[in-house]
Amino acid sequence: DARVTQTPRHKVTEMGQEVTMRCQPILGHNTVFWYRQTMMQGLELLAYFRNRAPLDDSGMPKDRFSAEMPDATLATLKIQPSEPRDSAVYFCASGLSTYTDTQYFGPGTRLTVL
């Protein structure tokens, strides 16, 4: 049963600390998306990769967020320095850039910044 995996599942950190979230997309998928979910804003797209190339990161605060795909099996989202307003659930999703374009979501990382 192919699934997107994310680590850690929960992270509590102090304001100013660096946070790194990791995602393993479904094997064979060539698109990766990072989303943030909050009660107020719902699901917001932060970044989009296709074939490991970053195509859109317009949803991310550029001064503190960065997203990379070191290889086809790993995507990372970093926040440095973290702030309390970054507290949210961060989801990774993967898919195939075909006509269907269905995105399959991971279980999420719940981030709390104190």
Next chain:
Amino acid sequence: EDQVTQSPEALRLQEGESSSLNCSYTVSGLRGLFWYRQDPGKGPEFLFTLYSAGEEKEKERLKATLTKKESFLHITAPKPEDSATYLCAVQARGSYKLIFGSGTRLLVRP
């Protein structure tokens, strides 16, 4: 601007009481409309993709339909395990982005 509105925000049903969830959308050329189910503490789980008006898809007690302006998720004889938040999203032609609605929280009581 592409937009998705879901109603109602919350819905309480008795087990076996059928109902429908609504997803109204405006998009500059629809590529696909997606339904997801999200359980507390979990990621959205893919249910259906609809591509053109008149299309219908079914899965167990769920049936999704699509018109040019809205989609309905019909739940027939729901069970408590159908309790979840149901999310609707649209993708415009030529775009990779999913525009999500705010969801409908469904509670099915035994």
